[in-house]
């Protein structure tokens with residue numbers, strides 16, 4: 140039996156007002172603007188305030204996606220939050236977001252697959268709609284990575300930022316989901332991980348956990364090589380599910396982890412750089428929020444047009460990876476709340 144069609148009806152985003160520049164990082168660790176720009180492509184990152192948890196930035200992004208479609212919260216059947224920085228280990232951040240939006244009683248759950256979260260979320264949301272389980276699913280990628288970054292460790296603190304992006308998936312006559320490929324390899328979880336707080340090293344260890352247990356740790360070069368290979372391979376495979384090749388893609392929207400990773404992926408896929416959407420200079424690596432943040436930019440400025448074939452791809456902790464090939468419909472972007480917010484110095488990270 141053929142399933143239902145699915146489209147993305149609206150998208151939205153939110154980035155907190157705190158701005159951490161490369162110049163600010165020069166005051167915190169031995170680094171330089173030149174090193175950061177050359178090695179990563181990043182210039183600044185948005186940073187949540189000490190009071191802002193992940194749900195607090197997920198909610199405005201979700202509202203923007205709903206506003207773009209004119210839908211009410213009551214029209215949404217299910218809420219999914221992709222995040223590596225939930226408000227709590229449990230309950231799921233999605234439950235908090237759904238209730239804050241007035242959707243108490245609706246199914247809500249988190250996807251925990253680090254930076255691959257939005258790709259896994261897109262596949263889950265689309266599949267739930269295609270199978271007929273729901274008519275409408277709100278997917279939000281939201282992160283407050285600044286809460287788990289050690290601002291004395293130059294190998295990680297320059298990379299990460301905070302933000303949120305949302306997409307409302309709806310049943311439709313046209314099926315925009317072309318294909319997806321997901322993968323994971325957990326043989327060595329320590330390549331990229333947060334050591335403390337889980338069942339292997341619980342918080343209640345009576346002092347056995349050292350300071351680094353609360354911060355993201357990473358083997359940068361190992362992640363780099365893996366990232367390029369898996370983003371290229373999964374993009375090819377997702378497109379192949381619809382008998383398409385990389386050259387058939389109008390746009391690539393990759394996870395924004397490092398400009399050099401993105402450039403190498405584009406080369407491997409033999410795409411012209413103009414087909415690749417990047418905004419890493421503005422946000423840094425926002426994990427599961429990076430793809431919807433980049434997507435919002437490219438739809439808002441008119442690059443991505445109805446009918447375009449768009450490939451989304453990501454990699455992250457797990458290790459994990461994936462890609463989704465999508466035919467873009469007529470989704471609009473909700474108003475961008477952060478444009479009305481005055482940038483602030485994140486005084487809890489860079490004291491005056």
Ligand SMILES: CC(C)(COP(=O)(O)OP(=O)(O)OC[C@H]1O[C@@H](n2cnc3c(N)ncnc32)[C@H](O)[C@@H]1OP(=O)(O)O)[C@@H](O)C(=O)NCCC(=O)NCCS
Pocket residue numbers: 169170171174175178179254293294295297331357359360362363366396397424426454455456
């Ligand atoms: C982290 C990353 C930017 C480092 O870049 P790199 O070119 O691999 O740099 P290396 O790790 O080889 O380090 C080169 C030198 O720069 C130094 N360095 C590292 N971070 C630095 C910083 N912020 N400023 C200045 N120097 C720095 C290192 O100490 C090293 O010095 P040494 O040669 O004296 O030992 C890069 O490996 C990367 O992006 N990896 C993927 C990470 C990622 O995507 N993580 C998230 C996944 S979702």
